[in-house]
Amino acid sequence: MSASPSPYLTQESEYNLSEDVVTKITEMAASFPEKNSALIPALHLIQDQFGWVPPPTIKQLAQLLKTTPNKIYGVLTFYTMFNLKPVGKYHIQICRNVSCSLLGAKHIIDYLTKKLHIQVGETTADGKFTLTLVECLGACGMAPVMMINDKYYENLDEKKVDQILKTLK
Amino acid sequence: MANQNILLNFDRNGANHTLENYLKRKGYSTLSEKIPNMKPEQVLDEVKKSGIRGRGGAGFPAGIKWSFLPKDSDKPVYLICNGDEGEPGTFKDRVILEENPHMLIEGMILAAYAINAKHCYIYIRGEYGFALQRVQQAVDEAYRAGYLGKKLTGANYSCDITVHKGAGAYVVGDETGLMNSIEGKKGQTRNKPPFPAVEGLYQCPTIINNVETLASVPWIIDHGGAAYHSIGTEKSSGTKLLSISGHVRKPGVYEVDLGYPFMDFLNKDCGGVIGNRKLKAVIPGGSSTPVLRPEDCEKITIDYESIAEAGSSLGSGAILIIAEGSCMVKTLEVLTHFYHHESCGQCTPCREGTGWLHKIVKRIEAGQGKMEDLDLLTSITKHIAFHTICPLGDAACGPVDSFVKKFKDEFIEHIKTGGCPFGGKFVRFQERV
Missing domain, CATH: 3.10.20.600 (Ubiquitin-like (UB roll))
Incomplete structure (x- = not known):
C-alpha cells in the first residue's frame, strides 16, 4: 500500500478553487435551465486548475451548484476523463481498442512501460509522466494513437515515441 | 460511379473551418435565401422526402423522428447534436467537427427552425479537444455574423447554440444517456417511453441527431429532398x-x-x-x-x-x-474488454454479463478455455441482448455471437491446443502509407 495520506485527509485549505474558476462556474450555472448542468463543465475547470479533482473541491462545488458532494462524487467517478488522484505533468493515455490493437498498440504500451520504468496506471518518480490505457479515442485511421494531456499523437512507432518524449520537458 | 461530396465539399488539406471559407462554398446561403420563403413544415417535409436515416448507427429516418414531437406542448423544444462519437472504429464526425463545423451549425439552425427549437446543444466527447476548440470558434463566428442569436441574418427567428464538453463515457452516445450528461448526471440511459421527442432534455420535447445527419440538412434543403433521395438506393438515400x-x-x-x-x-x-x-x-x-x-x-x-x-x-x-494472420480470439478479447469497461452498471444482465464474456474469451485466448465455453458464451449473450435499458448490452453481444459463429474453428483450435496459434499477438505490419 502507498504510504502517502489519503486525499480525504488533506487540509482543505490546500485546494481552494481559484476566483476565476468560481466566477466561471457561477456564470455557467446561471446560463443553463438547471444549475446542475454546469457540473461536468465545472469539473473540467477544476481539473484544469489542479490537474485532478481533489476531494475538498467537491464540497466547494456542491455549495456553488446547490447540490450534495455525494451526487457530485457519483458523477465524478462515472466519467473516465476525471482524475481521482494526481497525475504526472504529462498524462499519457494510450488507446487499447481494436484498431489500435490491430496495428500494434500493445507494442507501444510495452515500449513505454520499459522506457519510463513504470507500469500502466503509475506515475514516474519525478512526477513527470503518468501512463494510462484508454478505450477508443476516435482516431482509428491514424492508429496506434495516444493522447498526452489534451493533444493527440498518431501513427505511433518506437522512433516516434522517442521523438515525442524528447520534446516533453 | 463517381461519389458525390456533400459533406466533404472542401479541399482536405486547406483551412476549411473558418466562416470565410464556408461562405466561399456558398455556406449559409440556404439559411439566408431559402428559409425566408419556407415554412417550418416545409423544411420538415423536405427532410422527410430526402429519406435521410440517422447516421449515428441506428439508421432511423430523421424526418420521421422530427415528426414525433407533440404538436400541443407548451414546453420549449430542444435540439441536440450528438457528437459523442465513441463507437470503436468511428472517427467520421470528427472530420466535420474539425474541418466543416459551419455546415453542422447551419444544419442545426435549419433543423431548429423546422422543429421550433430555440436552443440547441452540441455535445462533443471530451477527448476531442481540437474539435471542441474548432466548433466553439465556429459558433462564436456565427454569433458575430448574426447567424446565431436573436433574429438571425436572413431569417426571422432566433437560435442559440451551446457547446457542451463530455467527459469520457461510451454509453453517453445513447440519446438519453447524453441528455442525463448535459443535465450534469451520470450518463446512464433512461427507460423509454417516454421517448425524447416527448420528454427529453430537462423533461422537455427534444430531438437528438448525429453530427453527420444534421450536417446533411443544408444540402437537403438547398437541393430539395427529392434530389437527396435520388442519390444512393431507394431505402438508403444520400x-x-x-x-x-x-x-x-x-x-x-x-x-x-x-x-x-x-x-x-x-x-x-x-x-x-x-x-x-x-x-x-x-x-x-x-x-x-x-x-x-x-x-x-x-x-x-x-x-x-x-x-x-x-x-x-x-x-x-x-x-x-x-x-489474414490476425487472431480473432484476441480481437474479440479486446472488444469484450471494451464493453465490460463501458457498461454503466445500471442493468444487471449487462453489468455482470459483459464481465463474464470478457473473462471467458480471455481464458480461451490464454489457452485455458473449455469446449463448453463456446456454448456458454452464446447462452450469456442470449440473456443480455434485449434485456437491458439501452443498446450497450446488445452491442456487446453482436461481436461475441458473430465471432464465435464465423470463426469457430479458431476458437476450437485455441481450446484444443491450449494456446494461441498466433502467439497471443497481432501481426505487426511494417508497410504503412
Missing part, C-alpha cells in the same frame, strides 16, 4: 461518411453514395489490405456490428439493406479491416 481503419492501406474518412460496392471501396478507393495480405474479416459498421467473412463481403454494397442481408449492419459506417 451519401455516407465511412471511416475505415485496421489493416487497410489507405485508412481515413471517405464520402460515398450509399449503394457503393464494398469490394470496390476497399480495393480501389482504400488501396486494399496492407502488406498484400488476404482479407480475413470485416467489421462493417463499428465494433458493435457482427463480423463478416470475406465471402460475405464479395457482393455487398454499402447501404443499410445490403449489409443487413449479409447479417450485419451499416451502423456508424466504421469499417474495420482485419488481415
